[in-house]
Amino acid sequence: MSNELYAVVGHPVSHSKSPRIHSLFASQTGEPVEYIAIQAPLDGFAETVRHFFEGGGKGLNVTVPFKEQAWALAQSRTARAEKAGAANTLYQNSQGQLVADNTDGQGLVQDLITNHSVQLKGARILVLGAGGAVRGVLGPLLAQQPASLTIANRTVAKAEALATLFADEAGATTLGACGFEAPDQPFDVIINGTSASLQGDLPPLCANVIAAGTVVYDMMYSLQTTTFNQWALDNGATRVFDGVGMLVEQAAESFRVWRGVRPETVPVIETLRSD
Numbered sequence: 001m002s003n004e005l006y007a008v009v010g011h012p013v014s015h016s017k018s019p020r021i022h023s024l025f026a027s028q029t030g031e032p033v034e035y036i037a038i039q040a041p042l043d044g045f046a047e048t049v050r051h052f053f054e055g056g057g058k059g060l061n062v063t064v065p066f067k068e069q070a071w072a073l074a075q076s077r078t079a080r081a082e083k084a085g086a087a088n089t090l091y092q093n094s095q096g097q098l099v100a101d102n103t104d105g106q107g108l109v110q111d112l113i114t115n116h117s118v119q120l121k122g123a124r125i126l127v128l129g130a131g132g133a134v135r136g137v138l139g140p141l142l143a144q145q146p147a148s149l150t151i152a153n154r155t156v157a158k159a160e161a162l163a164t165l166f167a168d169e170a171g172a173t174t175l176g177a178c179g180f181e182a183p184d185q186p187f188d189v190i191i192n193g194t195s196a197s198l199q200g201d202l203p204p205l206c207a208n209v210i211a212a213g214t215v216v217y218d219m220m221y222s223l224q225t226t227t228f229n230q231w232a233l234d235n236g237a238t239r240v241f242d243g244v245g246m247l248v249e250q251a252a253e254s255f256r257v258w259r260g261v262r263p264e265t266v267p268v269i270e271t272l273r274s275d
């Protein structure tokens with residue numbers, strides 16, 4: 001069987017690990033998948049997507065800065081993409097409509113629960129940041145029924161807006177919003193979804209948020225310990241993870257959506273770490 005074409009679209013995109021991850025999935029599962037990276041012009045995302053599917057392409061991953069545009073462009077959205085307000089996965093349904101999905105939140109939850117044995121049900125969770133990355137993961141985190149989920153952000157109004165947006169999905173979870181200085185008590189799980197580390201900055205958190213057993217997760221993926229995780233280690237954290245598992249898990253979920261086959265992720269995470 002000849003290969004079917006998939007791609008990641010971004011700008012820039014040359015650093016993307018997605019082609020590597022999906023080719024590992026393809027060899028592992030035997031699925032006839034060819035996966036490439038496409039850099040779309042900043043003003044040419046819609047045209048790039050149209051051209052890809054008209055040329056017989058089967059599915060796209062979407063990365064920075066096009067996730068919101070991918071969401072807006074789609075004619076149909078999965079429930080998790082609808083609430084996320086952004087899409088990282090596109091495909092055509094049997095009527096030829098462009099469907100948007102978002103597998104980022106599922107990727108984070110899967111990595112925490114399956115790969116790191118983190119208990120989210122009943123946990124007190126602190127999420128840092130209130131941008132697109134955080135919005136994408138709130139629904140799947142709330143679905144795990146934590147005891148509380150506190151969104152802390154530099155711009156408090158944005159955290160408050162997200163708490164309002166997700167109020168209907170909170171169920172019995174206490175959902176709150178505040179600035180970085182406000183949380184002054186230990187949390188079970190702390191997730192950094194800000195882009196502060198990219199500028200070498202740290203959210204100005206009180207060290208009391210970390211207790212023995214606190215799990216610290218930086219959604220950023222880095223070969224070195226991230227700035228945020230180093231701060232956590234310096235302040236007593238012992239269970240500290242970066243976003244490589246989330247990256248592979250969201251990719252595996254996209255692969256499953258497209259191909260109906262879920263690849264094994266642990267060997268791929270190990271390969272990426274040793275690349």
Ligand code: ATR
Binds near residue numbers: 196202
């Ligand atoms: P993304 O799509 O990566 O989420 P974004 O929507 O621009 O990007 O959101 C970036 C997030 O990181 C925001 O929560 C932002 O805080 P503000 O809402 O106050 O802008 C946060 N952020 C970025 N740089 C930061 C810094 N130096 N210190 C603290 N927070 C920062």
